[in-house]
Amino acid sequence: MNDTGTDVGDRELVSRALSGQQSAYTHLMDRHRTVVFRVVRHHTGDESEALDLTQEAFISAFASLNRFDPGRPFRTWLLRIAINKCRDWARRRAVRRLFRMARPLEEAFDIADQGQDPESEAISRRELARISGAIASLPANLKDALILCRIEGLSMAEAAQVLGLSEKAVETRIYRARQKLSEILEG
Template identity: 50%
Template sequence: MRRHKGALFVFARRHVGDADAALDVVQETFVAAWRALGRYDPARPFPAWLRAIALNKCRDRGRRLLVRRLVMGERSIDAPGSPDYADAGPGPETTMLEAQEAGRLEAAIASLPTNLKEPLILTYLDGFSQQEAAKILDVSIKTIETRAYRARKRLAELLGEH
């Protein structure tokens, strides 16, 4: 857990856009990995296996939030703008300007559709190869390439950097 929790936290935070939710995802990931350890294939890289579990936990969280928002409307405690919504910006060790830019980037990444966000996070932010990302997401390498390109293009539009 010590070896992998930092990378999983960064991955989850980029995916869900919230530090507290990312901690929950990491905990759920380790619980699920512990329960599935008997089914782990040693031929597969362990970090990629954990990342796939974390990705599924992020997706599960997204589905739960969607249902909650449909039922409760924007009054959901996890809705952006609610009083309890955690700031997704970086820590105090960065300057104010860097924190604002990092926050904008994280918000832009979190706002991407799932099919674009996942390849971008895996390949550009987490350093997985396109082949590894394709295995994690169970899609072709060309799909990863295309979706990552579209995600970068969409980020540029969102951030106003044509």
């Protein structure tokens, strides 16, 4: 096995991290941060919040790494932590809305993609924002299954493990989420 972590599995990286090897933490984060960020972003509908929650999820995971069960997939364990962070965020969201009026200045400098004309770009952004908002507005129990399976590509079995549900329950929640999304987007 090499020291870069590229040929090493998650379980070995966890073992190395627990033995104090800082690079193992970096490799675990590099390997999983994109999927965690995407799940969290779809859950919150807000990129800035998603960055914060992704960081919180990794901090929590690394702080409790000694409780990771090596008999289970690391990604599943990490996604469960991330979804729990999203649920915590949703509970605090009402208070956070008071502070949302102060948007970062960087958002004012958002530059349009040169590949589309301004009108098409605006339509695309509005439609993407509308869909993201609709997904974010779903109840957490429906949103979680939809994001994991249909957006992130996890199997029903993997999503069931992450959510602590049966595969049939995941399937049912995805069906209901799609129905709810249709109602929201058509209404």
